[in-house]
Amino acid sequence: xxxxxxxxxxxxxxxxxxxxxxxxxxxxxxxxxxxxxxxxxxxxxxxxxxxxxxxxxxxxxxxxxxxxxxxxxxxxxxxxxxxxxxxxxxxxxxxxxxxxxxxxxxxxxxxxxx
Amino acid sequence: xxxxxxxxxxxxxxxxxxxxxxxxxxxxxxxxxxxxxxxxxxxxxxxxxxxxxxxxxxxxxxxxxxxxxxxxxxxxxxxxxxxxxxxxxxxxxxxxxxxxxxxxxxxxxxxxxx
Numbered sequence: 001x002x003x004x005x006x007x008x009x010x011x012x013x014x015x016x017x018x019x020x021x022x023x024x025x026x027x028x029x030x031x032x033x034x035x036x037x038x039x040x041x042x043x044x045x046x047x048x049x050x051x052x053x054x055x056x057x058x059x060x061x062x063x064x065x066x067x068x069x070x071x072x073x074x075x076x077x078x079x080x081x082x083x084x085x086x087x088x089x090x091x092x093x094x095x096x097x098x099x100x101x102x103x104x105x106x107x108x109x110x111x112x113x114x
Numbered sequence: 115x116x117x118x119x120x121x122x123x124x125x126x127x128x129x130x131x132x133x134x135x136x137x138x139x140x141x142x143x144x145x146x147x148x149x150x151x152x153x154x155x156x157x158x159x160x161x162x163x164x165x166x167x168x169x170x171x172x173x174x175x176x177x178x179x180x181x182x183x184x185x186x187x188x189x190x191x192x193x194x195x196x197x198x199x200x201x202x203x204x205x206x207x208x209x210x211x212x213x214x215x216x217x218x219x220x221x222x223x224x225x226x227x228x
């Protein structure tokens with residue numbers, strides 16, 4: 001059973017398109033995240049939701065919009081895709097807000113904008 | 115502000131030899147420290163964490179890490195490296211005070227040479 005699953009795993013799309021990445025966790029966790037890993041493997045948090053409420057919103061273009069229909073799902077919608085959006089996007093989850101909680105990652109979604 | 119540094123981009127070690135991957139951190143309060151491993155085209159997998167208590171933390175796949183408060187370090191170690199340990203390793207830190215996002219290091223590529 002996959003704990004944090006995200007789809008699609010690979011996505012190739014043209015500039016200007018709109019795309020979504022879906023994420024689901026079956027761990028019963030209250031907090032979910034979106035991270036971006038660039039070509040140099042740097043990992044940076046984009047958003048975090050706790051019980052469907054946005055609690056972290058890093059400096060991310062408005063073209064990126066997270067949506068959490070329930071605490072087990074956190075989707076990422078990207079409008080007007082640009083070449084620089086090409087990266088690996090990781091969904092993750094943790095039990096709650098306490099700082100010692102382990103974050104569990106999905107397998108990643110490889111986005112290529114051409 | 116919190117930060118974490120992984121001073122080595124790459125570490126090479128012969129199979130069967132002990133390995134060390136270095137990590138230093140900076141937080142204003144007490145640190146919560148984590149190690150993750152990323153295999154090619156995969157998500158990050160949790161290895162171990164230090165929250166409190168014993169300075170030597172044991173984790174998955176025979177890895178361990180030693181918390182050293184005076185040197186603000188949390189180096190990852192393994193007594194005998196395997197070729198299958200070759201991967202990208204990330205150290206991460208979170209300040210225990212209040213709710214803070216996790217800050218990841220830049221990653222260290224471990225190459226175990228047969």
